[in-house]
Amino acid sequence: MADLPPLREVIAKHGLSASKALGQNFLFDAQLLDRIAALPGDLQDRPVLEIGPGPGGLTRALLKAGARVTAIEMDRRCLPALDDLAQAYPGQLRVIEGDALKIDHNELMGEPFAIVANLPYNVGTALFTRWLGGEGWPPQWTSLTLMFQLEVAQRIVAATGSGAYGRLAVLAQWRSDAKLAMKVHRSAFTPPPKVMSAIVHVTPAEMPDGVSARILERLTEAAFGQRRKMLRQSLKAVPGAVEALEALGIDPQRRAETLAVGDFVALARAIG
Incomplete structure (x- = not known):
């Protein structure tokens, strides 16, 4: 030393x-x-x-x-x-x-x-x-x-x-x-x-299969950029996001802070 x-x-x-x-x-x-x-x-x-x-x-x-x-x-x-x-x-x-x-x-x-x-x-x-x-x-x-x-x-x-x-x-x-x-x-x-x-x-940690970091970043930016709005509103700017919510059985009236990390990963995978 x-x-x-x-x-x-x-x-x-x-x-x-x-x-x-x-x-x-x-x-x-x-x-x-x-x-x-x-x-x-x-x-x-x-x-x-x-x-x-x-x-x-x-x-x-x-x-x-x-x-x-x-x-x-x-x-x-x-x-x-x-x-x-x-x-x-x-x-x-x-x-x-x-x-x-x-x-x-x-x-x-x-x-x-x-x-x-x-x-x-x-x-x-x-x-x-x-x-x-x-x-x-x-x-x-x-x-x-x-x-x-x-x-x-x-x-x-x-x-x-x-x-x-x-x-x-x-x-x-x-x-x-x-x-x-x-x-x-x-x-x-x-x-x-x-x-x-x-x-x-x-x-x-291990990266989930079939998920684009770029899509996930865009999703979180949109969802939390208007965090007081329902997801059906905040995610309108992300192509395919609202449809992915419905396909995954996620209530589009929920807000971003109620979605777990795994939910965002599933959304990004569905869009990708």
Whole structure:
């Protein structure tokens, strides 16, 4: 393990502060960061993708666990601090300056990889739905260990019929296992965000036969985009959806939040 100065000293040395525009909140608690890094299992010599490392708090924990980390950071203020880490862990850390939404992660990594990140709040959901999408399955990523606002995390793991149940739950659960691994109090961050956070851990599961991810994504977008409307209204824009409801014996007067993940899968299969 490299002999590194405390993260607070690193931030002071490089004159860093969390950027609200970039959705940054820094974590200093080394024990908490080690617990997060342990969630994907043994990381010794495993490739890990980290998004938005900032000054490198979580990066330290991943490197200490033996991971080979590729970190994508668009805030160039943080690059000198990350360069210090790369020198402390020779050959273990590769830093890419850029926008994670504009980079092909599979091509960048070139092999199966885990994703571990304290995601910037302003891009977290967009990245998450991107990782869950696509027709090819299983994905190149082996697990997702991600920090979200608690409200978003609860939407990802929500059960059918609950207030948090919606599009994110269906997309996360139809061919993956999603669990809320731990809650993180707002006081753990600098500066403290206005809301609580949580870690979600997702692993790929078997993909149901005969289902198009594209159709399922379109179905959930239509159904939950007008979630207070009956399905016969909200799904009118999806060709064949209303007919599929009738063929499956699903009452078209029901609303989207009453349909289980399996119901959406059956609908997508019937349409496809």
